[in-house]
Amino acid sequence: MGLFFKHKLKLLIPIDAEKAAGFLADLRESAVLNECPKLTKQLNNQSSTAFLSAILDLSPFIREVLLRRPAILEALCETPVEVRLEQILADISISWQGEDVTETTLMAGLRKLKQEAHVLIALADLAGLFETAQTTNWLTRLAEACIRAAVCFLLRDADSTGKIKLPDRESPETGCGWIVLGMGKLGSHELNYSSDIDLIVFIDETSNAIGDPLDCVDVYSRLTRRLVRILQDRTADGYVFRVDLRLRPDPGSTPLAIPVESALHYYEGRGQNWERAAMIKARPVAGDIEAGCKVLAELAPYVWRKYLDYAAIADIHSIKRQIHAHKGFGDIAVRGHNVKLGRGGIREIEFFVQTQQLIAGGRFPELRGSQTIAMLGRLAERGWITPDARDALAVKYAFLRDVEHRIQMIADEQTHVLPEDDEGFLRVARMMGYAKASEFSKDFLAALATVEDHYAGLFEQAPELGGDAGNLVFTGDTDDPGTLETLSKMGFERPSDICRVIRTWHFGRYRATRSAEARERLTELTPALLKAFGETGRADEALLRFDELLKGLPAGIQLFSLLQSNPSLLGLLVLILSAAPRLADIITAKPHVFDGLLDPAIFAEMPTRVYLEERLESFLNQGASYEETLDRLRIFAAEHRFLIGIRLLTGAIDGPRAGRAFSDLADLMISKTLTAVLAEFSRRHGTVAGGRVAILGMGKLGSRELTAGSDIDLILLYDHDEDAEESGGEKPLAPSQYYIRMTQRLIAALSAPTAEGVLYEVDLRLRPSGNKGPVATHIAAFGKYQRTEAWTWEHMALTRARAIAGDETLVKHIEQEIASILALPRDKGKTAKDVAQMRALIEEEKPPRDLWDLKLKPGGIIDLEFIAQFAVLTGNVSTKHRSTATEDVLRHLSPSIAAPQVIDDLVDAQRLYAWLSQTIRLCLAGGVDRDDLPPGLVDLLCRTAALPDIRQVEAHLDEVARTVRAHFEGVMRIAAA
Incomplete structure (x- = not known):
C-alpha cells in the first residue's frame, strides 16, 4: 500500500462546504502551530484537501482529534497508513516495559496511541482504502494489543509485590495462569468502531505462578478489576475500550475471575444454550494463551454436541426471541432504525449463522469458525x-457494518x-458516499429487506422439531382424549377447560363467531393460535385473554382473516397476550385500537409531534360539537398510546424515545383540549380583556419522560389587563374566578370518565x-411565590417545568421567567443539604417495595433526577441550552461536580431505568411481582437490558443502583464541601 495522500481518495461531500473550508483552515493553522511542515505542504494538494475538509465537517470526533493532534496526519505524509498502524501496535505491545512505567503513565500512553490508531483506521475506511473486513480486523488487533499490554503490566506488578511468581518476568503472560478470553466481535476479529469489548476471565489453578491457591481468586479478581480500570476509565486523554464482563458464568454471584474447574462444572451442569452460542466466538486474547486454548478444547464437547435433542433445538430457536420480538413483523424503518438489533439488521445475519452452527457444528467441524462471512460460505458448501x-447476506452484512461504523465515527x-x-x-449518508439522503435511504431499505427476506426464509427452512401436532378435535359435547393429550404437550395445564372454551367459539356463542364464515376462518386459525399460545410459557392464561378479546369484538371475520393472512400480526397479538396484560386489557375493552396496526407505515414512521399532529388534523371533524371533539381526542389518544406502546413492545423504538412520544401525544391532547375548553367556556362567560392562558407541564410530562400509565402534572397560569374587572359574556365572572372555573372545566375535560374513556x-x-x-395562578403571583416563598423542593420541581400549551406570547414569557428563577444565586452547600434531606425523607416515608421499584429504591430514578435538578439549580450544567430532560442534564453535568466516567455511569443508568420502567408500565397495570411476571415480559426485560436471563438483569440492576447511589452521595458531598 502506498502513501495515504498519494492514493485517489474517495470523494465525500460535506454537509456545509463553507464550514468544511473553515475547518480545513483551522487544520492548516494547527499544522503550523504544531510544527508539521510536511502536512502544511500537503494541505495545498487539492485532492487530499477535498477529502480532509469533508471528513472534518462530517465527523466531529475526527475533527476534534486532528485539530488537536495534526501530527497524526503528518506521519502519513511519508508513511503508508498500514505501516503506521503496525508501528502503533508495536509501540502498544512494548508500552508496559521499563521499570519506570506506572499505571498512570501506561493509561495515558495507551489512550494516545489508541486514539491515533482509531483515527487512522477511520480515515482509511472512509477514504476507501480499507474494506469492511480490514477495518474490523485492525480494530480487533488494536483492542487485543491494548489488552495484552495492560495484562503484561499488571502481571509484572503482581510479581513485584509477591502476589504471584511469574516463570519469566520478561514474558509475563507465559504460564501466568490468568486466562483472558475475548468474546463476541472481539473474539471473531469483527470489532466495530466504537465497540465494547466482551471478556471472560478464568484462572488456571494448576499454574506454577500461583502462590497460595486459596488466594488466587481474590488476587486475579483484583487484577481483572484493575484491567477494566486501565482500559475503561475516562481521563483527560479519553478511554481505551469499554469492558463488559457480564458473559461470565452467573455474573450476579461469581467473582470477576473464575477458576477453570468451577467454570467447567458450571457449563456442564447449568450452562444455557445462549452461553453455548457465545462460546462459538471465544478465543484467548491475553494472559496465558496456551491454558486458554486448553480450556476451549475442554469446552468443545459442551459447545459442539454430537447429537441434539428436540428440546435443545427449540431452545436455540428461542434465543432469537430474547433478541427482539417476532421475525418478519412490520415494515422496516430507516431513521431511528437500529442497524445492529433492528429488523433486517446485523444481528439477524449473525444469529442465523450461530444457530445453524450449533445445530450442525457437532457433526461438521468445518462449521465451527467464528467469523460471520466465512461461516456463511461454509453453510452454503x-x-x-x-x-x-450466502452472497446476498455477505454483501448486505458488509454494507450494514459500514453504516454502523459511520454512525459511530460521528462522535x-x-x-x-x-x-x-x-x-x-444526511451526515451518515455522506460518510457512506451518497450525495442525497434519499439515495442512501433507498439502498439501506433494500439491504434490510434483503436480510429480512432471507432471514425469514432460512427459519422456514429450519428442520421441523417434531411430527404433526396431533389431534385437535373440538366438535361434539365431550372431550377427545387425543386432543387433551395434544394440548398438554403444547403446554396447556387445563386441557379440558381449554376444549370447553374453544367449543364455545365454534358454537357461535359470541358476536364475533356468529357467521359461518367467521367460524370457518377461526377453525383454520386455531392450530396456529394454540401453537403460538403454547410457546408463551403460560398457554392457558394467554388463551383465556384471547377469549376475553373475542367476547368484546363486534365482529370477527376481519380479525381472523387478518391473522390468518399475516402470521406476524398473530405473533404480535400473542406477544401482547403473553407479555403485556395491560395492553391485552386495552384491546379487550376497545378492540378498535388494534385497527391502527393495519397502517403499513406504522413501524417505518417515528411517532413525533409532527407525525401525530398530521394524523390528528385528518381525524378531527371540523365543526364538531364540544362533546364530540373531546370524544375524538380520547379515541385518538387511546389508539396512539397503544401504537406507541406496540412500537416499544416490538423494539421499533427504545424507552427514552417512547417517553418523548407519550409526552408529545400528551402535549398535543392538552393543547387541543385547552382550545376546545376556552371556546366552549367563552360562549357563556365571554373573555377577559387581555386574557392569556398557558399550561406548564411538570414532572415526567415536563421532562418528556411520560410512560404509558403516567398521570400528568400541570400548572395553569394566566394573565390579563390590569384594569380588567370581569369577563364580557352573558354570565360575567371576575378574572380570578373566571380562570379558576375554566381550569376546573379543563380538568374535567381531561380526566372525567366517559364512554370513550379518560384522556389523562x-x-x-x-x-x-x-x-x-387556587387551581389557576396569575403569572405575577407565580413569579412572586417562586422568588420569595418557594422551598428548595419546589425549585427542584421547576427544573422540569415546560410550557406546553396556550398563548404563544405568555408561553415565551413563562419560559423566560422560569429561566430567571432557576438562575437565581443559591448557596450550593445549603442546596445540597436540602436535596440530601429530601431524598432521606422520601426514603423514610416511601421505602421501595423491592429492587424492581426503580423509582424509589436507593440509587434509583429519584437519585438521578435529584442530581440533575441540583445541577440545574446550582449552575453546574455545562451547556447554555436549557433542557428539562433528566438524561440531557446528566449528560452535561459540570466537571466540577462529576468526572466524565461518573457522567457516563449516570447517563447509562438513566437510559436503562427509562427503558425498563417504560416496558414495565406498558405491560403491567400495577407493580412488579417478581414471582408472577408473565414469561413474555421476562423475555422483554432481558432484551431491554441486553442480558440473557432475569437473574443477570437483577444482578445488573443491583450493581447499577449501588453505582448511582455512590455517585449521588459523592456529588452532594463535593457540593457541601
Whole structure:
C-alpha cells in the first residue's frame, strides 16, 4: 500500500462546504502551530484537501482529534497508513516495559496511541482504502494489543509485590495462569468502531505462578478489576475500550475471575444454550494463551454436541426471541432504525449463522469458525443455505457494518441507531458516499429487506422439531382424549377447560363467531393460535385473554382473516397476550385500537409531534360539537398510546424515545383540549380583556419522560389587563374566578370518565401552595411565590417545568421567567443539604417495595433526577441550552461536580431505568411481582437490558443502583464541601 495522500481518495461531500473550508483552515493553522511542515505542504494538494475538509465537517470526533493532534496526519505524509498502524501496535505491545512505567503513565500512553490508531483506521475506511473486513480486523488487533499490554503490566506488578511468581518476568503472560478470553466481535476479529469489548476471565489453578491457591481468586479478581480500570476509565486523554464482563458464568454471584474447574462444572451442569452460542466466538486474547486454548478444547464437547435433542433445538430457536420480538413483523424503518438489533439488521445475519452452527457444528467441524462471512460460505458448501442467500447476506452484512461504523465515527459513541434528524441522517449518508439522503435511504431499505427476506426464509427452512401436532378435535359435547393429550404437550395445564372454551367459539356463542364464515376462518386459525399460545410459557392464561378479546369484538371475520393472512400480526397479538396484560386489557375493552396496526407505515414512521399532529388534523371533524371533539381526542389518544406502546413492545423504538412520544401525544391532547375548553367556556362567560392562558407541564410530562400509565402534572397560569374587572359574556365572572372555573372545566375535560374513556388523570399538586392554593395562578403571583416563598423542593420541581400549551406570547414569557428563577444565586452547600434531606425523607416515608421499584429504591430514578435538578439549580450544567430532560442534564453535568466516567455511569443508568420502567408500565397495570411476571415480559426485560436471563438483569440492576447511589452521595458531598 502506498502513501495515504498519494492514493485517489474517495470523494465525500460535506454537509456545509463553507464550514468544511473553515475547518480545513483551522487544520492548516494547527499544522503550523504544531510544527508539521510536511502536512502544511500537503494541505495545498487539492485532492487530499477535498477529502480532509469533508471528513472534518462530517465527523466531529475526527475533527476534534486532528485539530488537536495534526501530527497524526503528518506521519502519513511519508508513511503508508498500514505501516503506521503496525508501528502503533508495536509501540502498544512494548508500552508496559521499563521499570519506570506506572499505571498512570501506561493509561495515558495507551489512550494516545489508541486514539491515533482509531483515527487512522477511520480515515482509511472512509477514504476507501480499507474494506469492511480490514477495518474490523485492525480494530480487533488494536483492542487485543491494548489488552495484552495492560495484562503484561499488571502481571509484572503482581510479581513485584509477591502476589504471584511469574516463570519469566520478561514474558509475563507465559504460564501466568490468568486466562483472558475475548468474546463476541472481539473474539471473531469483527470489532466495530466504537465497540465494547466482551471478556471472560478464568484462572488456571494448576499454574506454577500461583502462590497460595486459596488466594488466587481474590488476587486475579483484583487484577481483572484493575484491567477494566486501565482500559475503561475516562481521563483527560479519553478511554481505551469499554469492558463488559457480564458473559461470565452467573455474573450476579461469581467473582470477576473464575477458576477453570468451577467454570467447567458450571457449563456442564447449568450452562444455557445462549452461553453455548457465545462460546462459538471465544478465543484467548491475553494472559496465558496456551491454558486458554486448553480450556476451549475442554469446552468443545459442551459447545459442539454430537447429537441434539428436540428440546435443545427449540431452545436455540428461542434465543432469537430474547433478541427482539417476532421475525418478519412490520415494515422496516430507516431513521431511528437500529442497524445492529433492528429488523433486517446485523444481528439477524449473525444469529442465523450461530444457530445453524450449533445445530450442525457437532457433526461438521468445518462449521465451527467464528467469523460471520466465512461461516456463511461454509453453510452454503454444506447445503444449509443457498449460494444466493450466502452472497446476498455477505454483501448486505458488509454494507450494514459500514453504516454502523459511520454512525459511530460521528462522535465515537457506542450507538447503532441511525439519526432521526435531517442533518444527522444526511451526515451518515455522506460518510457512506451518497450525495442525497434519499439515495442512501433507498439502498439501506433494500439491504434490510434483503436480510429480512432471507432471514425469514432460512427459519422456514429450519428442520421441523417434531411430527404433526396431533389431534385437535373440538366438535361434539365431550372431550377427545387425543386432543387433551395434544394440548398438554403444547403446554396447556387445563386441557379440558381449554376444549370447553374453544367449543364455545365454534358454537357461535359470541358476536364475533356468529357467521359461518367467521367460524370457518377461526377453525383454520386455531392450530396456529394454540401453537403460538403454547410457546408463551403460560398457554392457558394467554388463551383465556384471547377469549376475553373475542367476547368484546363486534365482529370477527376481519380479525381472523387478518391473522390468518399475516402470521406476524398473530405473533404480535400473542406477544401482547403473553407479555403485556395491560395492553391485552386495552384491546379487550376497545378492540378498535388494534385497527391502527393495519397502517403499513406504522413501524417505518417515528411517532413525533409532527407525525401525530398530521394524523390528528385528518381525524378531527371540523365543526364538531364540544362533546364530540373531546370524544375524538380520547379515541385518538387511546389508539396512539397503544401504537406507541406496540412500537416499544416490538423494539421499533427504545424507552427514552417512547417517553418523548407519550409526552408529545400528551402535549398535543392538552393543547387541543385547552382550545376546545376556552371556546366552549367563552360562549357563556365571554373573555377577559387581555386574557392569556398557558399550561406548564411538570414532572415526567415536563421532562418528556411520560410512560404509558403516567398521570400528568400541570400548572395553569394566566394573565390579563390590569384594569380588567370581569369577563364580557352573558354570565360575567371576575378574572380570578373566571380562570379558576375554566381550569376546573379543563380538568374535567381531561380526566372525567366517559364512554370513550379518560384522556389523562390530572395532578395539580405542584402549583403554588399545593392543594391549598387556587387551581389557576396569575403569572405575577407565580413569579412572586417562586422568588420569595418557594422551598428548595419546589425549585427542584421547576427544573422540569415546560410550557406546553396556550398563548404563544405568555408561553415565551413563562419560559423566560422560569429561566430567571432557576438562575437565581443559591448557596450550593445549603442546596445540597436540602436535596440530601429530601431524598432521606422520601426514603423514610416511601421505602421501595423491592429492587424492581426503580423509582424509589436507593440509587434509583429519584437519585438521578435529584442530581440533575441540583445541577440545574446550582449552575453546574455545562451547556447554555436549557433542557428539562433528566438524561440531557446528566449528560452535561459540570466537571466540577462529576468526572466524565461518573457522567457516563449516570447517563447509562438513566437510559436503562427509562427503558425498563417504560416496558414495565406498558405491560403491567400495577407493580412488579417478581414471582408472577408473565414469561413474555421476562423475555422483554432481558432484551431491554441486553442480558440473557432475569437473574443477570437483577444482578445488573443491583450493581447499577449501588453505582448511582455512590455517585449521588459523592456529588452532594463535593457540593457541601
